[in-house]
Amino acid sequence: MEDGTKFAPPLPHSQIYHALVRAGTRIRPLQQVHARMVVSGVHCIRSLFTKLITLAGASTASNSGHYIRCLLHSAPNPDGFLFNTLIRVSSKSDRVSSADSIFFYRQMWSEGIQPSSYTFTAVLKACGDHSALRLGRLLHSQAVVNELDEDCYVQTALVAFYSKCGDVGIARMVFDRMREKSIVAWNSIISGYEQNGLADESVELFFEMNKMDSAPKADSATLVSLLSACSQLGRSDLGDWIRDYMSAKGIEPDAILGTSLINMYSRCSHVRKAREVFDNLKQRNVISWTAMISGYGMHGHGDEAMTLFHEMNSEGIRIRPNHVTFVAILSACGHAGLVNEGRRIFASMKQDHKVIPKMEHHVCMVDMLGRAGFLDEAIEFIKEHIPAGSAGPEVWTAMVGACKLHKNFKLGVEAAERLMCVEPNNPGHYVLLSNLYALAGMTDDVETVRNKMVRRRLKKQVGYSMIEIDEVGHVFRMGDRSHSQTRELYRCLDELMLKTCSAVSD
Structure with a gap:
């Protein structure tokens, strides 16, 4: 080869290749094999080097991202294939940040290596994950210059990218220009509308796709987005239609699709239908169990939520609850007034389930204690479990709501003032504090807060x-x-x- 790089594939009996396979995704053994490659001079064999990068990228070790960057610097004469491998690995890895995909693309560009359609699809995914709209637009223009903007894979990646960045108008323009629209492209624009709060447009586009003979048939991903749109619109009738559609098309709900149905029915206040879907699920994971517990909790069915939680932990099932499950069950206890049960569950998180309570669990406890009128205990809980100065706005919002409910305006004003310190530019907090001052008869302070809002040009969003x-x-x-x-x-x-x-x- 002109650059002296060896491209010979590793022979099946190659000791180095087998050593890589044995090392798997463990970083330390991979580094040891890498050292052997350098010493034996086979680190220039591109296929071996690519295998090393792929395994490192699949690693769950926290230092895998740093190691992959080091591999790039040690690569002899990196080419487009090597960069594409690095970009692909970093865009799909759980541990390697997708921001590394952008870094590798910039390195590739600085080396003067022309990107392919494969490059653009991977980097656009990373830009979408990081809402890097400016860089994504630059990539779009570079795709046009390289005459790759008509490639169906690049177009699909552009639709997904613009949707994730909130520019659904441009996403739709790209989608409409596509000559061949795959199910992935349809799913990208349908979910794009739904994720940006345009549920009506999402539903309308689905039915447009469903009527077209040339369009692909809806799959599970399509229906998940559509069910989420139903939740936004409160359209349980449409949810029923989707369920019938699934039955007619022979689509068996898996754990993901089943969970979407449970969430939709729960948010539309049809808890019985949600339970019916849950009971008929052949595959249940921690997410489906959590969704059903949450569904009971949001409608005040605390006893049913508790029963399901204990069933989840029973010997026959043994699905370990995660931190989201505990948010759901603590919230259920709060809405149903099951304070003692909530206290016990919170204590069991760390002791029995090895789950470290996070801020959202603390919020649930403050809300539960506050709703039940244990305002002093709620304040003590904040002091005991949350480091000084680190209580988030959610904690103080829950505290203010509880004080207002139980007409303890003095404590409510104190909590609201702390809330203002945490988030001074949130107009909702000013309105909350103003209302508390009014209820406490502190009319002068009401005027002061209102004037502050005017001076800072803050306006509360209209609720619905x-x-x-x-x-x-x-x-x-x-x-x-x-x-x-x-x-x-x-x-x-x-x-x-x-x-x-x-x-x-x-």
Whole structure:
């Protein structure tokens, strides 16, 4: 070869090759084999070197990313194939940061090596994972220059990249230009709409795909995105249709698809249907169990959530709960007022399950104790379990909500002021503190907080609620009068308020 690099494949009986296979994904043994390669002079054989990189990339060791970077610097005359291998390995590895894919691409570019469609798809994935919109746009322009923007794999990667970065408009433009749309491309744009809060567009595009004879058939990934869109819209009727569609097409729900169905029905307040799906699942993992526990918890069915949690830990099943499971069960205890059970579960996390409590578990405990009126215990819990100054806004928001519920405005104001220190630019906190000052009769402070909001140009996002009646979703926003039955609704509300006032005066 011109650069002196040897490309001869390793022979089946090669000692080095077998040593690499024996080392597997363990970094220390791989480093030892690498040293033997250098000493014996076979480190220039590209196939051996590529095998070494692939195994290192699959390693779960924390130092695997650093080692792969060192391998690049020690590579003799790296070419496009080697860079593509490095980019692919780093974009798929759990331990190697996908940011390394971007680093390797820049190194490849500085070496003057032309990227291929394979290169662009891997690096665009990394850009999407890191929301690197500027770099991704640069890659898009480079793909155009290299006449690879019409490649179906690059186009699919671009659709996924722009969707992850929140630019669904450009993602749709790229999608519409595709001559051949694979199921991966359809899934990318459908999930892109759903993940960016455009659930209606996601559903509409699915039905468009379903009507086209030339379009691919929906797979599990398509239905997972669609079910998530149903959850956003509160459309359990559409969820029922998807379930019937799966049955008609012979699509057996696996753990992932089954969990999506459970989540959808739970969020649409159909807990019985969620349990029916759960009971019929042939494959259940910790995520499906957690989803069902969470479904019970969000609707106040604490006893059912506890029963399921204990069943999960029973001898016949023995699925180990993870930190998300504990968030779900602690939240269920909080909503159902099962304080003693919640205390026991929190204590068992570290003792019995070796799960270290995180901030979200602390929030659940503060919320549970606060809801039940144990405000002093909630404050003591914060002092005892959360290092001073590190309590997040979620902790103080839960505390403020509990103080407001139990009309302890003095403690509520203290918690709200701490919340303001943690997140000074969140307009919702100003409104919360202002309301507490008003309830406590501190009118001067109300004015001070409102003036601060005006000076800092902070505006609270308008909240909304949703209800489904006769398979039609109705959305209501604060101060919104766009609903077709606005007059009737406000008339009914006025009547209810009059009745409430009369009952109070009586």
